[in-house]
Amino acid sequence: MSEPRGMSMKDNLISELSGRYGKDKTDKLLRYMQRILEINEHINLTAVREEDEFLEKHIVDSLACNDYEEFQRSKLVVDMGTGGGFPGIPLAVTNPDKKFILADSLNKRLKVINQVAEELGISNIELIHMRAEDMGHNVKYREKIDVCVSRAVASLDILSEWCLPLVKKGGYFIPYKGENAEDETASAETAIKVLGGDIEKIESPSQDKNAISGHRLIFIKKYNNTPKRFPRKPGIAKKSPIR
Template structure:
């Protein structure tokens, strides 16, 4: 956990001994469950801390993050980036959603066991959840480390964001062409690219950049399209 503490200090993120303990316990529980259910391909603890924990928290130094109170993590998988962020910021409210019920059941059990009270986990498809009034355009920020193409991911995520809020996907450094090809889809959905941010931490090789997409206009009611369509027929 020393590597995580070093990153927190370098990024000037407040933390406590209790939060570090919660990080350690969450990792142990995920790796224990991973013996029975495929939650993560990463089994080495040092790699887990770098690629799941430190990578997740690199969003924290930026104003859109600091101003966000209600956050949704779309395609959370084993709880990233949502859980690390929720541990560090107990005053922010998080929805973690994933389409695989088995994962969500495990996340619900672990968050309850560890007393992570500012998280609600939901089993749903983004195409369906984003059409529900209580979730549509109600979030200050949508984060996602999902591996979907950005044109597809934008259709899943931007409908959740309120006007003036942000969609902040984590993308690899080599995603330049993917980003360029997604610009029309982002505009159609009511968003606009503001900037890219790269976080450098000494002696740590992080794999993602954060894209900041601001919600400028309401998303047309027809988006997201019915389940499966965004992936089969990405907006162009």
């Protein structure tokens, strides 16, 4: 699709967002971006420095889940290893009827997200400073979550051990992965089965939009309860993933 004369990529993306989500939500997304980029000068939250790249790689990419019924049905969502608030904050802004728990092991990041969310009046989020391994054994969260999303960089076998224990039966773990998603699912298949899940499909949302940043979404459905011993103690999943 050729860009209208004088329309930058940034303007294009903003007009697409406004068309889909309305002016108020789009303004909130843009203000979140601007504040994160300001704070990023002092605290490293993202490697992205430019607004158009930020819009594509962090905002539009985070919102990919909104297109899928498995996510639309959820009420309680966890974003594991939220980093600078992605995908959790864009999803929270565009889904005010859902509740989002943003978890990260780095409290400094969570404090920033909390401060900016309060400034912007994003109130359907809860921030949790906790390791995934501890969260997975906490009765408040274990097998209570409709959907767990994650753009964390860990490989899928490790990420599954952190996330699947949180998901209730019938719910979904939806990791955002790069172009080697198939290879990762192949090597994580055993772990996913052991943890009570099954890979349903891999979607490539950005192909329709010719986006550069395109993550792919892996839909992992939880069929059985996770055995009590998982997740194992901090550090073990990384050292010896379930194979």
